[in-house]
Amino acid sequence: MQKAPTPKAPRPVPQRVMLQPADLGGAVPGPVEDGFAWPLLPQPCADTPVPRPAAGHSQAADYGDRFRVYENVARYRGDGARSYLAELKAQLDRCGVGGGGDGFHPVAVDHLGPDMALFAGNYDEGDRYVGYFVAAAGHYVVVVVMSDARLGAPDMTVLNDLGSAAIRRAGSARR
Template sequence: MNRYVSTLVAGLLGAAVAVSPAQAAPRPVPEAVMLQSADLGGAQPGPVEPDLIHPLLPQPCADAPVPQPIAQRSLAADYDPRHRVYENVGRYRPGGARAYLAALKDQLARCRAGGDDTGFRGIAEDTAGPNTVLFIRQYDEGDRWAAYLVAAVGRYVVVVLVTDPVVGAGDYTIVNDFGRAAIGRVRAN
């Protein structure tokens, strides 16, 4: 009996040691770091539609990878009759959030869309605090655009996207306001 118990315990310990931290599933991004209804003017956040044409982790240069999060969470909300707000929060390994922001800024400069091109154009940096970048994604031959604000906050990257499906012009003021609220949520949690 003792031999059986010893073998069983040794097997269980061996199995526990065999599962490394790299193999363990990452814990999810907590809901508390996401924009809430109170942040969205009463709008109820929900899931992102599967056919969204705008990336929630922008990569302006198709041929250059960007650091990827170990976990991420997204939401969408209709802010008013004309604007739809999206948020993606990704958690990175130490140093990864700043590395993503640096790669994004570099790619915005190298792969800038102009004229009637579809692509990304940088607008300004540090508009919603340090380590933030404001930019647009042009589409429909440059006639329409969506506004983005991206921030690196500790181990998190916060992406806020504002679209206007009616007119096709994302609003910089709205994206900055929601970006500040999203940054505040991450810092508070």
């Protein structure tokens, strides 16, 4: 009797796809600390699932003396990355908050091209937030999250620049 073939384990996301020290002002990324409260693959509507990736990789780094940057790159099969972005944007429309409460607040959608969103994760009744840049690049979804230890409000322009670098890295990689 012949054994059924064992399914292949998903290939990990290669390190070259991730933001590098040159992108992060010289900071060397490391692991995401235990207890990080924000999702690295956002799902604004808690009761509605989003497409799940085949593999993912996360890292974190200090950016200057004010910001902490988190990155998650998820690899999808087929058209899964674009499907995730379509669902994310629909959930931001349906379940996002208007800026005065806890949850997600859309800032810009498709502002640098298709399949991307810039939004805030609000907390402390909307007085503090983290910034999110999420985009599909080929088979990858890149998520860059920025927090600000001093003011509780990240620099969305810097976040947008880091997100653009993340798209270039993921877009230049082969599956």
